[in-house]
Amino acid sequence: MTDVAHVLLVEDDLAFAQLTTAQIAAHAGEFSVRRVATASAAQQAIATGPVDVVLLDLGLTDSEGLATLSLIQRALPRETPVVVFTARDDLSMARAAMQVGAQDYLVKGRADEDALIRALRYALERASFQRRLLEAEEALRASEARLREAQKMEAVGRLAGGIAHDFNNVLTAIFGYSDLIMDGLDLLDPRRADALEIKRAAERAAGLTRQLLAFSRKQVMQPRRVLLDEVVAGMDSLLARLVGPEIEIVIAPGARVAEVMADPGQLEQVLMNLAANARDAMPEGGRLTIAMAEVELSENDVRAMPGLPPGQFVRMTVSDTGVGMTEEIRGNIFEPFFTTKEVGKGTGLGLATVYGIVKQSGGWIYAESAAGHGTTFTMLLPRVGAISFP
Numbered sequence: 001m002t003d004v005a006h007v008l009l010v011e012d013d014l015a016f017a018q019l020t021t022a023q024i025a026a027h028a029g030e031f032s033v034r035r036v037a038t039a040s041a042a043q044q045a046i047a048t049g050p051v052d053v054v055l056l057d058l059g060l061t062d063s064e065g066l067a068t069l070s071l072i073q074r075a076l077p078r079e080t081p082v083v084v085f086t087a088r089d090d091l092s093m094a095r096a097a098m099q100v101g102a103q104d105y106l107v108k109g110r111a112d113e114d115a116l117i118r119a120l121r122y123a124l125e126r127a128s129f130q131r132r133l134l135e136a137e138e139a140l141r142a143s144e145a146r147l148r149e150a151q152k153m154e155a156v157g158r159l160a161g162g163i164a165h166d167f168n169n170v171l172t173a174i175f176g177y178s179d180l181i182m183d184g185l186d187l188l189d190p191r192r193a194d195a196l197e198i199k200r201a202a203e204r205a206a207g208l209t210r211q212l213l214a215f216s217r218k219q220v221m222q223p224r225r226v227l228l229d230e231v232v233a234g235m236d237s238l239l240a241r242l243v244g245p246e247i248e249i250v251i252a253p254g255a256r257v258a259e260v261m262a263d264p265g266q267l268e269q270v271l272m273n274l275a276a277n278a279r280d281a282m283p284e285g286g287r288l289t290i291a292m293a294e295v296e297l298s299e300n301d302v303r304a305m306p307g308l309p310p311g312q313f314v315r316m317t318v319s320d321t322g323v324g325m326t327e328e329i330r331g332n333i334f335e336p337f338f339t340t341k342e343v344g345k346g347t348g349l350g351l352a353t354v355y356g357i358v359k360q361s362g363g364w365i366y367a368e369s370a371a372g373h374g375t376t377f378t379m380l381l382p383r384v385g386a387i388s389f390p
Helices: 014-025 039-048 066-075 091-099 113-183 191-215 228-234 236-243 264-281 350-360
Strands: 005-010 031-036 053-056 082-086 104-107 224-227 247-251 259-262 286-297 311-320 364-369 375-382
Touching: 005 014, 005 039, 005 113, 014 031, 014 113, 031 039, 039 053, 039 066, 053 066, 053 113, 066 082, 066 091, 082 113, 091 104, 104 113, 113 191, 224 228, 224 264, 228 236, 228 264, 228 286, 228 311, 236 247, 236 264, 259 264, 259 375, 264 286, 264 311, 264 350, 264 375, 350 364, 350 375
Parallel strands: 005 031, 005 053, 053 082, 082 104, 247 286
Antiparallel strands: 224 259, 286 311, 311 375, 364 375
8 A cells, every 4th residue: 555544543432542543653655544523523523534444432421332333434535435433332233334334443451453454454445445446436327428429410410411411312403493494484484482491491391411421421422632620720819700709719829730631621511510519609709719639549448439540640629718518518519409598599410420430431530518608629630640440
C-alpha cells in the first residue's frame, strides 16, 4: 500500500482507545489514526475527512448496537469499510453486523495487534476490489449504452436513406410535370406562377432529401486531401455573416494540422451547420471558438466510439457560450427531425447532416454540454495515411 490509510477510531473507553491508537500508530507508514468518542462526533469527523476505514465500537454513550453501525454507514461513502471492534462477544450480533455491511467483527480482549492490523488491511483491500468492480460495471453499462446508441443511429440511417431515395423518385415526377405545365403555358399566363411555385416547393423538398442522404451516409461525395485549418480560414467572413455581430468568433491559433481525406464542400457544410446551431444557442450574443489539433487515440480512447480504430486524427472543436443542453436533449441531437426550436424555425436535419458527413468521412463527432454552460462539438477525422479502414 503506497498511501497512508486514514483510520477513524470510534471508541468511548479512553484506556482502550489509547491502547488501540498505540497499536495502529506502530504501523505509521501504513496507517494514521484519529479517535472520537461518540457517534455524533464520528459523523462530524467523516464530513471533514479524510476517512478510509472506520474502527467502530457498537456501545457508545450516544448510540447502541446495530443502530450505531447503521448511523455511521449512512454518513460514509458507500465504498468506505467499517470494522466492528467491540466488547460484545455475541455471535448473533456479529452475524447481523456482517449481514448489514460490516467488513469484520473483532471482540476486545480476543484480538491482538496482529489480528487488528490484518482486519484493517483486509477491509481496505476488499473495499478497493469492490470499488474496481463497481467502476468496471459502470464502464460496461456505459459501453453497452454507447453501442445501443450506435446501432440505433445505424438503423435510423438505413431507414432515412430508404425514405430519401423513394421520395426522390416522387420528386422526379413532380419536377417533370411542373416543367411540362410551364412549357405549355404562355409567359403571361397567371397559372404559370402556380406551376413555378410547385417546382420551388419540390426543390425545397429535394434539399431535405439531400440532408437525409447525408445522414444515412449515402450521399455522393468527392473526397480529396485537404487541410482542415485552410477550410476554416477560408470561411471566416462567411461564418461572421452567418452568426451576426453579437457573436465573437475566435479561431484558436495552433500549429498547422495534417491533411484529412474529405469533401471540402461537405466540411464547409459541417462548419456552417455547427455555427448556425451555436448562433441559435446564443440569442443574446456570446463567443464561438473553433480550435484544431492533431491527436493520437489509443484503444482505450476509442472504446467510447464504436467502429473507430485507434490511430492519428485531426480534431476540431466548435464551442459556444450559449444556453447548453440537458443530458436528455444531448442524447438525441443527431437524430433526424429532432429539434427543440419552434415550429417553422428548423427542420431538425442540421446536426443529422453533420453526423452523416463526418461518419461518411471515416470520423466521429460528439457533443459535451450542460444546461447553462454552453456546448462543445468535437469532430475527429483520420489523418491522411495514418489509418487504414476496412
